[in-house]
Amino acid sequence: MLVVYTGGTFGMVYDAKSKALIPFDFSQVLELVPEILRLDINIKFISLPTVIDSSDMNPEIWGQMAQIIFENYYLYDGFVVLHGTDTMAYSASALSFMLQNLDKPVIFTGAQLPIGVARTDARENLMTSLELAAAQENGRPAVPEVAIYFNAQLLRGNRAKKKESSQLNAFRSENYPVLAEAGVTIEFNWPYIKKHVDSAPFQINTRFDTRVGILKLFPGIGRAVVRAVLETPGLRGVILETFGAGNAPTEPWFLEEIALAIGRGTVLFNVSQCDGGRVTQGYYQTSRFLGEVGVVSGGDITLEAAITKLMFCLGQNTDNEVVKALLVSTIVGELT
Ligand code: ASP
Numbered sequence: 001m002l003v004v005y006t007g008g009t010f011g012m013v014y015d016a017k018s019k020a021l022i023p024f025d026f027s028q029v030l031e032l033v034p035e036i037l038r039l040d041i042n043i044k045f046i047s048l049p050t051v052i053d054s055s056d057m058n059p060e061i062w063g064q065m066a067q068i069i070f071e072n073y074y075l076y077d078g079f080v081v082l083h084g085t086d087t088m089a090y091s092a093s094a095l096s097f098m099l100q101n102l103d104k105p106v107i108f109t110g111a112q113l114p115i116g117v118a119r120t121d122a123r124e125n126l127m128t129s130l131e132l133a134a135a136q137e138n139g140r141p142a143v144p145e146v147a148i149y150f151n152a153q154l155l156r157g158n159r160a161k162k163k164e165s166s167q168l169n170a171f172r173s174e175n176y177p178v179l180a181e182a183g184v185t186i187e188f189n190w191p192y193i194k195k196h197v198d199s200a201p202f203q204i205n206t207r208f209d210t211r212v213g214i215l216k217l218f219p220g221i222g223r224a225v226v227r228a229v230l231e232t233p234g235l236r237g238v239i240l241e242t243f244g245a246g247n248a249p250t251e252p253w254f255l256e257e258i259a260l261a262i263g264r265g266t267v268l269f270n271v272s273q274c275d276g277g278r279v280t281q282g283y284y285q286t287s288r289f290l291g292e293v294g295v296v297s298g299g300d301i302t303l304e305a306a307i308t309k310l311m312f313c314l315g316q317n318t319d320n321e322v323v324k325a326l327l328v329s330t331i332v333g334e335l336t
Pocket of ligand 1: 009010052055083085
């Protein structure tokens, strides 16, 4: 098993000088979790060149993580990525697109309390993630996909969202069932876990295009704000974070700005501000125009999966029609 340490609260210590939590040297982890040695799993730890608070995460570091997994893919049965919770859902989504034809577990986990704190959740999250990454079913890895394990639940990585910053149950997946629950035993939800693919070889594709943006709508949003986002020089794709089932204002100036952006060749992707349910363009009159003018419906995708998918699809293609076709189809189970 390869454990990739990227930073986050999991391995942080209190720095008296800055009076804040900062990442620490992970070589001390075995002193803090000696019970790891009792697991019947051969574990190797590796750290990113620079460990970070996950608020500093970016596509280049996603590429480094993907590269580590690629280089070690045939040496290990599974991978555990220790990551800050703040952007874990973005990273898990990004890696789900970067790691193509993945047939082994990549389990992201972290903690709400640093590992050195007596009540920490880091220990259980790490121990169970290791068990999940090592779990086999019919002689093959039980979870051959990118997932997040946190607070007794295993979630599909590109379906999860950080929903809680103080309770220990930090993550939820509103539109896709839990993949496994860890109680006295680990109960797998087999119908919802990705099936093995034997045909294609594992490969990575780390080309992401960051010329993207997110325009979150709110009642009272003004034309200047909409323009400032949509007219950003070089922008190739924007997520429109809409209301409810994908609805937006019907004021003529708003519709005009949307049509102008599409006319300039910007891909617009409609993702709801609601965590549960799905975007259905045309269900209400307030979303019909979006579909008519060429805004792409995000269905039940999360914002985290949507922005990483947009970066991925734009990174692979220059033809907007190909990008749009990819956005509405499921690449790695990110939408229903
Ligand atoms: N700020 C931290 C991070 O995301 C929070 C955490 O790890 O839970 O790196």
